[in-house]
Amino acid sequence: MPKRTFNRLDDDKKERVMRAAIEEFLARGYEAAKIETIAQTAGVAKGSLYQYFDDKKDLFLYSVTWAIEYFMKSIDRQTPLKDMDVYDYFLSSGRERYELMKREPLLAAFSLDVASGKYNSLTREINSEYKRIGEEYELRLIANGKRRGTVRDDLDDKTLLLFFQGVTEKFTGEIMAKAEGFKSDPTEEQLCGMENLMKSMVSLLKQGMGR
Amino acid sequence: MPKRTFNRLDDDKKERVMRAAIEEFLARGYEAAKIETIAQTAGVAKGSLYQYFDDKKDLFLYSVTWAIEYFMKSIDRQTPLKDMDVYDYFLSSGRERYELMKREPLLAAFSLDVASGKYNSLTREINSEYKRIGEEYELRLIANGKRRGTVRDDLDDKTLLLFFQGVTEKFTGEIMAKAEGFKSDPTEEQLCGMENLMKSMVSLLKQGMGR
Amino acid sequence: MPKRTFNRLDDDKKERVMRAAIEEFLARGYEAAKIETIAQTAGVAKGSLYQYFDDKKDLFLYSVTWAIEYFMKSIDRQTPLKDMDVYDYFLSSGRERYELMKREPLLAAFSLDVASGKYNSLTREINSEYKRIGEEYELRLIANGKRRGTVRDDLDDKTLLLFFQGVTEKFTGEIMAKAEGFKSDPTEEQLCGMENLMKSMVSLLKQGMGR
Amino acid sequence: MPKRTFNRLDDDKKERVMRAAIEEFLARGYEAAKIETIAQTAGVAKGSLYQYFDDKKDLFLYSVTWAIEYFMKSIDRQTPLKDMDVYDYFLSSGRERYELMKREPLLAAFSLDVASGKYNSLTREINSEYKRIGEEYELRLIANGKRRGTVRDDLDDKTLLLFFQGVTEKFTGEIMAKAEGFKSDPTEEQLCGMENLMKSMVSLLKQGMGR
DNA sequence: TATGAATGAGACTTCATTCAT
DNA sequence: AATGAATGAAGTCTCATTCAT
Numbered sequence: 001m002p003k004r005t006f007n008r009l010d011d012d013k014k015e016r017v018m019r020a021a022i023e024e025f026l027a028r029g030y031e032a033a034k035i036e037t038i039a040q041t042a043g044v045a046k047g048s049l050y051q052y053f054d055d056k057k058d059l060f061l062y063s064v065t066w067a068i069e070y071f072m073k074s075i076d077r078q079t080p081l082k083d084m085d086v087y088d089y090f091l092s093s094g095r096e097r098y099e100l101m102k103r104e105p106l107l108a109a110f111s112l113d114v115a116s117g118k119y120n121s122l123t124r125e126i127n128s129e130y131k132r133i134g135e136e137y138e139l140r141l142i143a144n145g146k147r148r149g150t151v152r153d154d155l156d157d158k159t160l161l162l163f164f165q166g167v168t169e170k171f172t173g174e175i176m177a178k179a180e181g182f183k184s185d186p187t188e189e190q191l192c193g194m195e196n197l198m199k200s201m202v203s204l205l206k207q208g209m210g211r
Numbered sequence: 212m213p214k215r216t217f218n219r220l221d222d223d224k225k226e227r228v229m230r231a232a233i234e235e236f237l238a239r240g241y242e243a244a245k246i247e248t249i250a251q252t253a254g255v256a257k258g259s260l261y262q263y264f265d266d267k268k269d270l271f272l273y274s275v276t277w278a279i280e281y282f283m284k285s286i287d288r289q290t291p292l293k294d295m296d297v298y299d300y301f302l303s304s305g306r307e308r309y310e311l312m313k314r315e316p317l318l319a320a321f322s323l324d325v326a327s328g329k330y331n332s333l334t335r336e337i338n339s340e341y342k343r344i345g346e347e348y349e350l351r352l353i354a355n356g357k358r359r360g361t362v363r364d365d366l367d368d369k370t371l372l373l374f375f376q377g378v379t380e381k382f383t384g385e386i387m388a389k390a391e392g393f394k395s396d397p398t399e400e401q402l403c404g405m406e407n408l409m410k411s412m413v414s415l416l417k418q419g420m421g422r
Numbered sequence: 423m424p425k426r427t428f429n430r431l432d433d434d435k436k437e438r439v440m441r442a443a444i445e446e447f448l449a450r451g452y453e454a455a456k457i458e459t460i461a462q463t464a465g466v467a468k469g470s471l472y473q474y475f476d477d478k479k480d481l482f483l484y485s486v487t488w489a490i491e492y493f494m495k496s497i498d499r500q501t502p503l504k505d506m507d508v509y510d511y512f513l514s515s516g517r518e519r520y521e522l523m524k525r526e527p528l529l530a531a532f533s534l535d536v537a538s539g540k541y542n543s544l545t546r547e548i549n550s551e552y553k554r555i556g557e558e559y560e561l562r563l564i565a566n567g568k569r570r571g572t573v574r575d576d577l578d579d580k581t582l583l584l585f586f587q588g589v590t591e592k593f594t595g596e597i598m599a600k601a602e603g604f605k606s607d608p609t610e611e612q613l614c615g616m617e618n619l620m621k622s623m624v625s626l627l628k629q630g631m632g633r
Numbered sequence: 634m635p636k637r638t639f640n641r642l643d644d645d646k647k648e649r650v651m652r653a654a655i656e657e658f659l660a661r662g663y664e665a666a667k668i669e670t671i672a673q674t675a676g677v678a679k680g681s682l683y684q685y686f687d688d689k690k691d692l693f694l695y696s697v698t699w700a701i702e703y704f705m706k707s708i709d710r711q712t713p714l715k716d717m718d719v720y721d722y723f724l725s726s727g728r729e730r731y732e733l734m735k736r737e738p739l740l741a742a743f744s745l746d747v748a749s750g751k752y753n754s755l756t757r758e759i760n761s762e763y764k765r766i767g768e769e770y771e772l773r774l775i776a777n778g779k780r781r782g783t784v785r786d787d788l789d790d791k792t793l794l795l796f797f798q799g800v801t802e803k804f805t806g807e808i809m810a811k812a813e814g815f816k817s818d819p820t821e822e823q824l825c826g827m828e829n830l831m832k833s834m835v836s837l838l839k840q841g842m843g844r
Numbered sequence: 845t846a847t848g849a850a851t852g853a854g855a856c857t858t859c860a861t862t863c864a865t
Numbered sequence: 866a867a868t869g870a871a872t873g874a875a876g877t878c879t880c881a882t883t884c885a886t
Contacts, residue, residue: 005845029332031242035881045847047883056881117384118329121240152418155411162381163415170377173328200370207363208378208419216870246856256872261857427849451754453664457877467851472878539806540751543662574840581833588803589841592795595750622788626796629785630841638866668860678868680862689860851883862872 002062006052017042017052019106021063026110030060030122060122064114067107068134074100085150086141086164087206098194101172101179102186109176116169138164145209152211160209167208171201213273217263228253228263230317232274237321241271241333268333275325275334278318279345285311296361297352297375298417309405312383312390313397320387327380349375356420363422371420378419382412424484428474439464439474441528443485448532452482452541479544486536486545489529490556496522507572508563508586509628520616523594523601524608531598538591560586567631574633582631589630593623635695639685650675650685652739654696659743663693663752693755697747700740701767707733718783719774719797720839731827734805734812735819742809749802771797778842785844793842800841804834 006014020042024033035056039046053059101108114123115134142160145151151160175194179186186194217225231253235244246267250257264270312319325334326345353371356362362371386408390397397405428436442464446455457478461468475481523530536545537556564582567573573582597616601608608616639647653675657666668689672679686692734741747756748767775793778784784793808827812819819827 008845029240029242031240034879039848046881047847047849048845050882051845116327155414159408159411159415162385163378163412166377166379166381167374167419168377169381170373174373197370200366201374203366204370204374204419207421208415210418219870245854257856258858258872258874259870261859262870267856430849451662451664453662456875468877469851469853469879470849472880473849478877538749577833577836581830581837584803584807585800585834585837588799588801589796590799591803592799596795619792622792623796625788626792626841629843630800630837632840641866667858672869679860680868680870681866683861684866847884847886849883849885851881853879853881855879856877858874858876860872860874862870863868864870865868 001058002052003054009052013042013044017044017049018063018066021059022067022106022110025060025063025119026106026113030056030119033060035059057122060119063110064119064123067110067114070104070107071111074104085148086145086209087150087202089141098175098179098191098198101176105176105179108172112169112172112176115165116173135161142209149211151209155209163209164205167201167205171197212269213263214265220263224253224255228255228260229274229277232270233278233317233321236271236274236330237317237324241267241330244271246270271330271333274321275330278321278325281315281318282322285315296359297356297420298361298413300352309386309390309402309409312387316387316390319383323380323383323387326376327384346372353420360422362420366420374420375416378412378416382408423480424474425476431474435464435466439466439471440485440488443481444489444528444532447482447485447541448528448535452478452544455482457481482541482544485532486541489532489536492526492529493533496526507570508567508631509572509624511563520597520601520613520620523598527598527601530594531602534591534594534598537587538595557583564631571633573631577631585631586627589623589627593619634691635685636687642685646675646677650677650682651696651699654692655700655739655743658693658696658752659739659746663689663755666693668692690755693752696743697752697756700743700747703737703740704744707737718781719778719842720783720835722774731808731812731824731831734809738809738812741805745802745805745809748798749806768794775842782844784842788842796842797838800834800838804830 006017009017017038020038020040021033023041024038028034033056035049036046038059039049042049049059053062113119139157139161142151142157142164146153146157175197178190178194178197217228220228228249231249232244234252235249239245244267246260247257249270250260253260260270264273324330350368350372353362353368353375357364357368386405389401389405389408428439431439439460442460443455445463446460450456455478457471458468460481461471464471471481475484535541561579561583564573564579564586568575568579597619600612600616600619639650642650650671653671653673654666656674657671661667666689668682669679671692672682675682682692686695746752772790772794775784775790775797779786779790808830811823811827811830
């Protein structure tokens, strides 16, 4: 957890620090990430980081928290998701989701890495705390689906969750990799490719776990 | 690539070294892995490792190669796979596959990590070489399926591959984690759980990408 | 080149570091010199040296620069050398030069080693830069001599330079070795010996390259 | 000193070993020279070197001895030097000396480095033994010169020796460097340049220490 | 609070030397 | 005697963390 000092910072600096940290952790991995680089990128002194966080690990762990919270906020804002269907969850958004990845490729990529288990040695301890946040949401989607009869009920929820996560993580990774490819502005054609990929995924999900 | 020196070693020592390396890389990740520890575990001198390999990276890269080759051999031996169906691919083996993981949890876990993209920063260069080996096999399964009408043909092979990999990697990871749990000897009940998980996975795969 | 960090140090510490480095390089040669020893002698932490310089080589190269510059300053201060004669160049100073060597035996010995080509494998790259500084000066002396008729003009300047350098380097080395011998305070007799050696050298130079 | 084992080797292998050692020491300096490389170049096993010599230092010291002895033999063969004049010593040979350097650039360069004090930290101990060999010869030349009146007698022999060595070492170094430049076959023009350089040197020596 | 120099534990790597075959 | 694998001491360099200003 960040120290009191960090919370007192103005939002801009807070954000600069967190983005710098995430950028570095994403690019190099936890071990190879350099505090020095993070400080430079954020435009603060190396020593300052130690006034904000206990140590490197603390900074990393909060990076995870921060990224997830940031994403949650964004997604919440976009999808009211009150009582949404598993399949619609993705279809409804389509291009929107892609836009989010496009707008925040850093956070998206980082979250994906965290979710898919890189950094596991570090996050195992916090998994119970953070991973569950996402899972809870997804489990609710599944439960909803079962209730309204769009999700098969011959498999238990946890198994379905595995399926759901496996598929979505893989496709998200692929989309991210592609987005990485056409850096600046994707052509309409490329956007279409993205949407088709999304649609394919939803179709596979639907058939796979549908009734 | 290992140096000539390594190839000249007797098989036992070669295996000890590779297993020690894999164990360490798996447990700590590439950066945090210590050459010293690997040497001790393997029962050789630190300096010897540098007679076998150019440097840490070289050792790591060969660990990947070695693990994959080891697995290939084992799997090939078990499944004739001449003209096998995607779904049977997993079902047929069931307990067998589980036994393999149980027998070689180290290699299994390591391979999974490699396959699912941890170490990507290191393996990207060799991915084209090794990752493709696995993918090729899987693509063939998919093509087979399409030909005989058990796999839907409204999606292209690469998309189906993503789906297939996403699901199988996730389930394999879960099984591995469970296996980790009941270290020594799994009860019959636990083995059943495993098999059920496998069956569920196959069912989800079948429905999802089936026709 | 030293990093910014080094230049910001107070002069005392800068000097301590450079002298420690030169002392070690002189005593052991480049390869055998230990960073650890330099740090200890300078009274700084090993790591600090790496905040000042990129690596051992960088430190060494700057040691050369530093020593030469230090010497240049001292010599410039003592000899106005506007339009000086080759032979007077040494004679004029005599005891003075000896005093300099006595005062800065470290720098003198180090410079001599550098000038006479030890460390050539390292300094070849910078030779063009630094060696030329000294040579330029000496070539000017030779040109002066030719112009005013005190230096023979049947040999070209570069050949005369070889001669000049060969003789002066050898004698300087000898003087240095002797000075080393009577550590603390040389007796009047010893000082005389020095002066005689200088005079002999000048006499040999004069006859050799004189007209 | 080499062990008995070394002396028992056939001459070819002995020579291969010594040349390999000298090549490596010359190229890299004592500290950086690798036993491994020497062994490979000589075409013997690393371990064998330790059957021939006590250790690296022993091998180095004998390299010096071997090179000097080799040179002595060659020079002796060419110049009867019974009662030769200092100046003739060089003039007489001229192209011959150059040929020697050309024929044995390795040994020539190595000897020069040894003579001019590189490796001093190692050879100081043996200087008394080997350096004196050359010096003795040169001192005799000087004494001869004084006796027959071609060398000034207002300076003592040791001073004249310094002068003599300073000049000859520097010029030899220059010639060697040039020879290095036109590797394989020097043109007649280049050979002439060499001879002129030699003549210039002798002229400077003659004037400088002549009467 | 902010800064950035100082610190030193610790990791990788090299290589002279030993030793078993 | 010859070989080349084995060894581990020792050295360079990195970088998280501390600390004085």
